[in-house]
Amino acid sequence: MTRSLLAIEPLPLLFYQQPTLELAQSLLGCLLVHETAEGTASGFIVETEAYKGPFDRAAHSFNNRRTKRTEVMFGRSGHAYTHTMHTHCLLNVVSSDIDCPEGVLIRAIEPFSGKNLMKHRRRGMENEINWTNGPGKLTKALGVSMDLYGHDLTSPPLYIARGFTPSEISAGPRVGIDNSGEAKDYPWRFWVANHPFVSKFR
DNA sequence: ACGGTGATAATCT
C-alpha cells in the first residue's frame, strides 16, 4: 500500500483546541470527509467564518444564549453543529472550551473524491463550481444533515483530515449578517486566496 | 437584481 502521503485519517482532538480565529484559518485546505451508505465524498475546505458567541451579535449563541439548538456549542470543541436555514443545512465546527460557545462555519469546499456522488446529489447543477461553493450547497453535496448534530468530528462517518497548505489566506467581513453593532465589520471570514470555489460576495 | 421558498425552535400572548 502507498504510505502516509495519501493516508486520510481524522485530525486529533488537539487540532480543535486552538483559538477560534486560528482554527478558522487552520481549517482552510483541510479535507472534509463524509462516509455514507451511498459512498464516500470529500472536499477541501476553502472558505470559513468564525463565530465567537459571547461577543458576537451575529452568532446564535450571542450573549451565551443557551438553548437546545446552541447546546452543542457549549460543549467540547471538535463537534459538529448543524443548523437548518430554510431548506438548507449548514455545517459548523464547534471550537473553544467547554461553556464557551464558539464555532467555525464551513462556507465552501473544493470537491475531491466521490465527485460522481456529489454530482448526483446536486443534480440539476451542471457547473461543478455550483456544487459546493456555498454553506448550504456543500452539505447537500456531501449528504450532511441534521442527524449529524453533535457528531464527533474526530471519527467517521464525518471527519476532517489533513489536506493541502494554502499558499495565501485572505480575510474580510462576513456575509449574510445585517445585524446591528460592530460585529458585522469584523474580518472573521477567511478563504484561500484566488480560489475559484469560494462563495461569491454580495 | 429580485422574490419565492419553508424548517426549526425561542419567545410572546
Add this chain to the structure above:
DNA sequence: GATTATCACCGTA
C-alpha cells in the same frame, strides 16, 4: 397557538 428570528439557494428577470 401565534409570532418572530435565523450563519441561503435558485430560478427568473
